[in-house]
Amino acid sequence: MQANSSDPIVRFENVTKAFGELTVLRNLDFDVAPAEKVTIVGPSGSGKTTILRVLMTLEKPDDGVIWVDGEPLWHQKSGSKLVPASEKHLRKVRGNIGMVFQHFNLFPHMTALRNVTEAPIHVLKMPKGDAEQRAVELLNHVGLGDKLGHYPSQLSGGQKQRVAIARALAMRPKVMLFDEVTSALDPELVGEVLNVIRELAEEGEMAMLLVTHEMGFAREVSDRVVFFDKGRVVEQGPPEQIFGNPQNERTKSFFNAVLRH
Amino acid sequence: MPNEDNLFVKIRNYIFLVIGLLAIGIAIGVELMINPPESPPFDLLPILLRGLAVTIELTLLGAALALVVAIVAGVARASGNIIVRTIVGFYVEVFRGTSILVQLFWIFFVLPLPPFNLSLTPLQAGVLALGLNVGAYGAEVVRGAIGAIPRGQIEASIALNMPPGMMMRRVIIPQAMVRILPPFGNLLIELLKATSLVSLITLSDVTFQGLALRQSVGRTTEVFLLILVIYFLLAYPLTLGVRWLERQRQWAT
Amino acid sequence: MSEQFFDWEYAIGFMPTLLEGLWVTIQVTVVAFILAAILGLLMALGRRSDNPWIAQPIGAIVEFIRSTPLLVQLFIFFYVLPRYGLRMPAFIVGTIALGLHYGTYTSEIYRAGIDAIDRGQWEAARALNFSPVRTWVGIVLPQAIPPMIPALGNYLVAMFKESAQLSAITVVELTLTARTIGTQSFRFLEPFTMAGVLYFLISYPSSLVVQRLEKRYAGK
Numbered sequence: 016m017q018a019n020s021s022d023p024i025v026r027f028e029n030v031t032k033a034f035g036e037l038t039v040l041r042n043l044d045f046d047v048a049p050a051e052k053v054t055i056v057g058p059s060g061s062g063k064t065t066i067l068r069v070l071m072t073l074e075k076p077d078d079g080v081i082w083v084d085g086e087p088l089w090h091q092k093s094g095s096k097l098v099p100a101s102e103k104h105l106r107k108v109r110g111n112i113g114m115v116f117q118h119f120n121l122f123p124h125m126t127a128l129r130n131v132t133e134a135p136i137h138v139l140k141m142p143k144g145d146a147e148q149r150a151v152e153l154l155n156h157v158g159l160g161d162k163l164g165h166y167p168s169q170l171s172g173g174q175k176q177r178v179a180i181a182r183a184l185a186m187r188p189k190v191m192l193f194d195e196v197t198s199a200l201d202p203e204l205v206g207e208v209l210n211v212i213r214e215l216a217e218e219g220e221m222a223m224l225l226v227t228h229e230m231g232f233a234r235e236v237s238d239r240v241v242f243f244d245k246g247r248v249v250e251q252g253p254p255e256q257i258f259g260n261p262q263n264e265r266t267k268s269f270f271n272a273v274l275r276h
Numbered sequence: 277m278p279n280e281d282n283l284f285v286k287i288r289n290y291i292f293l294v295i296g297l298l299a300i301g302i303a304i305g306v307e308l309m310i311n312p313p314e315s316p317p318f319d320l321l322p323i324l325l326r327g328l329a330v331t332i333e334l335t336l337l338g339a340a341l342a343l344v345v346a347i348v349a350g351v352a353r354a355s356g357n358i359i360v361r362t363i364v365g366f367y368v369e370v371f372r373g374t375s376i377l378v379q380l381f382w383i384f385f386v387l388p389l390p391p392f393n394l395s396l397t398p399l400q401a402g403v404l405a406l407g408l409n410v411g412a413y414g415a416e417v418v419r420g421a422i423g424a425i426p427r428g429q430i431e432a433s434i435a436l437n438m439p440p441g442m443m444m445r446r447v448i449i450p451q452a453m454v455r456i457l458p459p460f461g462n463l464l465i466e467l468l469k470a471t472s473l474v475s476l477i478t479l480s481d482v483t484f485q486g487l488a489l490r491q492s493v494g495r496t497t498e499v500f501l502l503i504l505v506i507y508f509l510l511a512y513p514l515t516l517g518v519r520w521l522e523r524q525r526q527w528a529t
Numbered sequence: 530m531s532e533q534f535f536d537w538e539y540a541i542g543f544m545p546t547l548l549e550g551l552w553v554t555i556q557v558t559v560v561a562f563i564l565a566a567i568l569g570l571l572m573a574l575g576r577r578s579d580n581p582w583i584a585q586p587i588g589a590i591v592e593f594i595r596s597t598p599l600l601v602q603l604f605i606f607f608y609v610l611p612r613y614g615l616r617m618p619a620f621i622v623g624t625i626a627l628g629l630h631y632g633t634y635t636s637e638i639y640r641a642g643i644d645a646i647d648r649g650q651w652e653a654a655r656a657l658n659f660s661p662v663r664t665w666v667g668i669v670l671p672q673a674i675p676p677m678i679p680a681l682g683n684y685l686v687a688m689f690k691e692s693a694q695l696s697a698i699t700v701v702e703l704t705l706t707a708r709t710i711g712t713q714s715f716r717f718l719e720p721f722t723m724a725g726v727l728y729f730l731i732s733y734p735s736s737l738v739v740q741r742l743e744k745r746y747a748g749k
């Protein structure tokens with residue numbers, strides 16, 4: 016099945032996820048259009064990270080279906096029914112998604128360059144030369160062309176996070192997930208990482224799903240802002256509307272608290 | 277400053293070596309004065325060195341088996357399904373929970389008899405016992421090192437769509453190696469020392485040659501002190517190597 | 530196969546003898562461990578001495594003993610010492626050798642434990658003008674020893690298993706008892722298996738206890 020350009024690239028359909036007694040996602044319905052930039056905001060513990068992790072296949076949902084580019088992620092089709100996905104199917108669909116983590120999670124035993132080439136060479140089976148050429152381009156793009164041979168321990172937090180972005184980009188995902196990627200950074204390093212993401216957002220083709228507490232930044236780069244609380248979408252819309260004129264009481268009080276802070 | 281510190285440690289380590297050898301030299305000298313031998317102590321060396329070849333062979337083969345067993349069992353115990361984990365866990369606990377000498381005797385005396393009828397040469401029995409015993413300890417080292425890999429490394433590998441085997445080979449094991457190497461060095465030293473046990477199953481290693489010499493030539497003091505020096509010269513460089521490894525924390529963040 | 534795989538009747542028959550061997554093993558282990566705990570402390574303190582004429586030779590001796598096999602050391606104690614007039618029963622000789630060998634291991638534990646004591650404690654002791662003995666006995670050791678207990682426990686379990694080597698110098702402990710039983714009847718499966726089971730039944734629960742202690746001290 017070829018996805019139509021107006022079809023969503025990501026669709027959560029009635030997705031539920033609980034940790035023991037605690038239901039974190041409740042019958043969540045949620046779409047992301049191709050190339051759309053969506054920011055998720057909401058109180059701590061509301062389940063923002065869980066949305067991204069379920070989509071990255073780091074957590075298994077208890078119920079519902081997630082569609083990525085027209086294919087079910089955690090399921091596969093068997094006749095007209097959906098059955099749990101095989102490892103093979105999971106890997107195929109997962110290939111559309113990339114993620115940048117709060118704590119970078121760079122491979123400490125590899126140089127910056129090898130961090131970026133490792134998966135393209137071994138997972139995508141790209142020729143080594145091509146993978147390296149592309150990695151150098153990407154690292155140049157994030158301003159680290161002179162750090163190719165450095166190990167993560169020799170890089171600052173902001174530099175590590177930029178390598179991590181290059182590493183995720185090298186897999187050419189259709190959807191990229193960013194989970195509070197600046198919140199582990201010293202304040203003076205936040206800007207350099209946000210600039211890189213801002214450029215990515217402007218370049219366009221890739222859909223981006225961001226969780227962030229940087230409201231100014233969210234307002235700038237997002238096509239849509241989603242206010243999320245207690246496992247549900249409370250309110251969503253263009254940034255001007257959500258930040259400027261929120262309708263829901265919970266949204267209002269959340270922004271009041273955040274902005275006063 | 278840390279450089280000076282290392283230099284100091286290095287010098288001190290060699291001083292131990294020198295002093296140790298001096299002490300042995302003096303002891304041998306005293307023995308020679310008390311019981312003047314017909315010939316100098318070094319006439320014993322050729323025979324002991326024949327034993328040394330067996331000791332080294334046994335150490336290398338035992339270490340090779342132990343290494344394979346440790347990695348396979350350690351990885352299986354860290355990541356296998358519950359049946360595999362239980363079986364491997366049983367092996368590890370049995371070999372760690374009983375005496376290596378009993379394991380060696382079991383392999384050497386029990387296996388050739390019915391119902392097993394599996395006759396092993398003393399060398400094969402020695403390699404098997406040493407490899408399986410030290411391998412069980414090594415498996416725990418491997419398991420611990422794998423368990424110490426931060427969860428984020430696994431998540432990053434999944435996000436990059438690596439299949440489990442590739443993740444193990446390219447992400448987890450290389451990082452675990454740093455933690456594994458120093459304890460493996462220590463296990464190698466223990467294995468080297470444990471090779472002496474094969475003298476009890478008639479394999480003619482250094483210790484066995486020493487026991488034989490004691491019976492044929494006498495000169496017990498010389499014989500055993502020479503043996504000690506031989507083992508020391510084999511083991512102490514390994515000890516120094518382990519200490520050196522422990523100081524290398526290349527990309528530890 | 531005409532014979533039974535495992536002759537239980539035979540095994541039950543020799544069990545009392547085997548248990549006597551186990552009892553000897555336990556005695557050897559306990560005495561040797563006490564020796565190792567004391568010798569290890571002395572070695573650790575000696576190596577820390579400010580006087581290089583004490584610290585260096587002790588360090589050399591410790592390194593040397595650690596780097597050579599227990600079995601050879603047992604033979605030296607058993608065959609060499611009597612030539613210089615030191616005649617002792619094999620049981621005593623073996624226990625001393627075992628304790629001395631493992632003393633070099635426990636000394637490393639003491640060393641690490643003492644090194645882990647905060648500098649401020651030494652400085653406080655000096656500021657209060659404590660004598661060196663008071664500093665050690667009153668301040669450093671009481672803090673250093675409890676966290677060492679699990680590591681010492683590990684060596685106790687190791688010594689229990691390694692005491693099997695004393696069979697080579699005719700100490701009739703568990704392993705030699707099993708071997709003798711096997712030699713007499715030409716059936717080694719049962720005695721060696723049962724000896725293994727006895728070793729396991731004691732050392733496995735003990736190491737679980739040690740693990741719990743480790744967790745308790747790590748949790749602090």
Ligand SMILES: Nc1ncnc2c1ncn2[C@@H]1O[C@H](COP(=O)(O)OP(=O)(O)OP(=O)(O)O)[C@@H](O)[C@H]1O
Pocket residue numbers: 034037039057058059060061062063064065066
């Ligand atoms: N693996 C887990 N096991 C148990 N509970 C979990 C797990 N992961 C998350 N939770 C709980 O689920 C809830 C939602 O977590 P989540 O990380 O998605 O929140 P969040 O919106 O990202 O919060 P924050 O803004 O603090 O990052 C929290 O209460 C959290 O404690």
Ligand SMILES: [Mg+2]
Pocket residue numbers: 063064065195
């Ligand atoms: Mg979160």
